[in-house]
């Protein structure tokens with residue numbers, strides 16, 4: 001949490017921050033444990049700047065190319081931002097991702113562990129990573145299979161890729177709580193402290209179940225066109 005600039009200048013940010021505080025109170029958690037990632041995919045620099053001016057510092061993008069087009073300039077003006085990659089990463093973009101982002105939420109397969117290990121070594125820069133788990137075991141969904149998680153963690157440990165937690169996108173249109181609870185259980189079982197889970201429609205539920213990073217787009221910026 002960056003500074004004392006009143007987020008009240010941006011009503012949606014103020015409302016979400018209040019809802020996070022309320023959920024933390026119910027869960028008897030410290031609100032300082034929950035990072036609100038403002039998901040700024042499809043939003044222009046002009047749409048992002050008011051949040052930066054209000055003191056918000058944590059942002060998420062799902063595409064390397066799109067982030068490369070707007071964040072270097074914004075970062076020059078606000079060097080203390082934290083930029084999270086929340087979308088799928090191709091191995092051939094690992095170098096660029098390591099240069100642009102501060103944290104990666106979509107580590108999901110052995111080839112990407114190798115590519116990120118090499119990219120981080122080359123750049124002399126170590127990014128905390130979340131392993132994305134295909135928590136609903138859905139055919140089309142990205143993320144590592146639950147059964148493959150221990151092996152992927154071990155591979156990352158050996159390769160020197162720092163894994164700090166687990167991330168998931170639960171199946172659409174059904175109650176997400178059991179999936180959040182399962183992700184929390186998997187993290188605990190593997191000694192991982194952080195949980196990247198919860199979006200605009202379900203971040204409060206996610207916080208009740210232990211989320212440390214919630215990824216909120218539409219509730220903050222309004223509906224996306226694309």
Ligand SMILES: *Cc1c(COP(=O)(O)O)cnc(C)c1O
Nearest residue numbers: 039062086199200215216217218
């Ligand atoms: C777009 C996106 C979000 C934000 O979704 P909203 O419903 O707009 O809050 C969160 N996580 C990931 C991985 C996304 O791609």
